[in-house]
Amino acid sequence: MKIYRAWIYVVLSILLFSRTGNVHGVTQRSKVNNGEKFGRAPLLERFAWQKLDFSYPDERSRQLAIASGEFVPENALPVGIEIWRNKVFVTIPRWRDGIPATLNYISLDTNQSGSPRLTPYPNWIQNKAGVCGRGLTTVYRIHADVCDRLWVLDTGTVGLGDTTVQVCPYTLNVFDLTTDKILRQYRLRPQDINQNTFIANIAVDLGRDGCDDAFAYMSDELGYGLIVYSWQQNTSWRITHSYFMPDPLAGDYNVGGLNFQWGEEGIFGMSLSPISQDGYRTLFFHPLSSHREFAVSTRILRDEQLSQNSYREFQVLASRGPLSHCTASVMDENGLQFFNLIDQNAVGCWNSALPYSSANHAVVARHDDAMIFPADIKVNRGMLWIMSDRMPIFLLSTLNYTDVNFRILTTSVQEAVAGTVCDNTPWRFGGNQIW
Numbered sequence: 265m266k267i268y269r270a271w272i273y274v275v276l277s278i279l280l281f282s283r284t285g286n287v288h289g290v291t292q293r294s295k296v297n298n299g300e301k302f303g304r305a306p307l308l309e310r311f312a313w314q315k316l317d318f319s320y321p322d323e324r325s326r327q328l329a330i331a332s333g334e335f336v337p338e339n340a341l342p343v344g345i346e347i348w349r350n351k352v353f354v355t356i357p358r359w360r361d362g363i364p365a366t367l368n369y370i371s372l373d374t375n376q377s378g379s380p381r382l383t384p385y386p387n388w389i390q391n392k393a394g395v396c397g398r399g400l401t402t403v404y405r406i407h408a409d410v411c412d413r414l415w416v417l418d419t420g421t422v423g424l425g426d427t428t429v430q431v432c433p434y435t436l437n438v439f440d441l442t443t444d445k446i447l448r449q450y451r452l453r454p455q456d457i458n459q460n461t462f463i464a465n466i467a468v469d470l471g472r473d474g475c476d477d478a479f480a481y482m483s484d485e486l487g488y489g490l491i492v493y494s495w496q497q498n499t500s501w502r503i504t505h506s507y508f509m510p511d512p513l514a515g516d517y518n519v520g521g522l523n524f525q526w527g528e529e530g531i532f533g534m535s536l537s538p539i540s541q542d543g544y545r546t547l548f549f550h551p552l553s554s555h556r557e558f559a560v561s562t563r564i565l566r567d568e569q570l571s572q573n574s575y576r577e578f579q580v581l582a583s584r585g586p587l588s589h590c591t592a593s594v595m596d597e598n599g600l601q602f603f604n605l606i607d608q609n610a611v612g613c614w615n616s617a618l619p620y621s622s623a624n625h626a627v628v629a630r631h632d633d634a635m636i637f638p639a640d641i642k643v644n645r646g647m648l649w650i651m652s653d654r655m656p657i658f659l660l661s662t663l664n665y666t667d668v669n670f671r672i673l674t675t676s677v678q679e680a681v682a683g684t685v686c687d688n689t690p691w692r693f694g695g696n697q698i699w
Contacts, residue, residue, distance in 0.1 A: 555583045
């Protein structure tokens, strides 16, 4: 009955938006411009928090954790999301003390909105920091594949910047989501990383030959490399390229009223195209401190030998234009790419049936309060999921914990692109795509 009432509430909220333009206080700032550059879809605020909280077994356990410093609510910042069936996963790095669990989830069976407490995944024990091989120390972004596996890279680090301590090796953990058991653990080789390595993003490439034909791509943001892991071979290799490096002219940022410089931020967001006729995908990627996108065929990445001597196989795409620093990106099965535009408090789109250029980009969601620093983005069953977390304010200033700081927003992909240049309906593009 509670779930039924929650769904009625969501439906009524959507109907209310169609009349007032507002759902849970989230109204998009963008307006239609010649039917091409801005989306009109409503943003639904699914979850929102002033501070994060956790589902302790009882209130006494929670109070003891706070008293001991094991849990410091003001120190928890969510950075990544993933959606699988009835779960929304939320990751929290251990940048500061008092983070009891780095990998968590929200049950959609019991939570449709509000500020739910997070449940550690797969349990409390396996979220203990520094228990190498048995516990998760720090997790950033994650990926659930169609084989019901959750790919989780544990960086093994505590702290951030000069305070970072490597308490465990970088370890790739792959969970069976149907049993909540670890299928495989793989420690990255010493030659896969360097003294500057900081890996925050992962993309998973499934080929035509089923679940064993899987590769993970991990972007080394500060070490300027790409680490490839082969599930079938159970081994990894590192790729270097100058396109993984930041643009020295793109290191200045203005987000949430703060001006700051992140000039060292290299390869960050990645998205994979649908499989093309040659049996491979295209990996699109971008440094965080850049306004450009780059691309390479997974035919190159999947072959260790080929990947080491393939400079010209990497492609430079056009600039997105000014104010286009991008965190995470994702591409759906129809070749629609969505990307977080942190300078604009917005999400952009590109239909890959068209050339990559700013003229072929559109803004599908924008909000100057609810979308301060969109940190992660996912597509699931035709819905776009966006996490915003005000990260620069958390790191460089002080969050106001009487205000809403963290949000998970959703909107329909079809509605988001309708009427924009990204719309891939047959009457706009003849149904032709490049994949």
